[in-house]
Amino acid sequence: MTRMFIKAAAAAALFALGVLAAWGQTDPKDLYLDKCASCHGADGAGKTAKGKKLNVRPVKEAAAKSSAADMEKTVENGKGVDMPAYGKELSKEQIKGIVEYYRSLAK
Numbered sequence: 001m002t003r004m005f006i007k008a009a010a011a012a013a014l015f016a017l018g019v020l021a022a023w024g025q026t027d028p029k030d031l032y033l034d035k036c037a038s039c040h041g042a043d044g045a046g047k048t049a050k051g052k053k054l055n056v057r058p059v060k061e062a063a064a065k066s067s068a069a070d071m072e073k074t075v076e077n078g079k080g081v082d083m084p085a086y087g088k089e090l091s092k093e094q095i096k097g098i099v100e101y102y103r104s105l106a107k
């Protein structure tokens with residue numbers, strides 16, 4: 001009985017930790033600011049030093065031409081030589097969230 005309780009408590013603690021860790025990593029805005037803004041800009045305009053050098057398109061232009069699904073593929077697989085691939089580092093859900101956030105900057 002006690003052993004079962006300990007197991008259950010340990011499972012609950014692990015679960016809570018997992019939820020916290022996942023939550024910390026899945027806020028799309030934080031992920032965007034952390035991983036994408038250096039090139040695409042916090043406002044999505046791509047007017048950072050790196051963004052200008054690499055000819056990053058402003059999100060307004062990009063969102064008018066590409067669907068969210070296209071963008072998710074680009075983020076997952078990368079594009080050209082300068083847009084890194086994030087498929088290994090980020091889950092599909094995270095990429096979806098980031099693209100949604102990125103596109104919201106176009107409005």
Ligand code: HEC
Binds near residue numbers: 050072
């Ligand atoms: C090292 C700079 C850099 C970083 C960091 C970066 N990108 Fe890009 N991104 C680019 C460049 C350059 C292009 C244009 C590639 C081309 O058209 O050949 C691009 C293209 C894109 C596109 C295709 C639409 C468009 O604007 O042409 C999307 C969507 C995109 N990036 C999203 C992201 C997201 C989301 C992240 C963060 C997870 C990210 N990028 C991080 C440089 C970067």
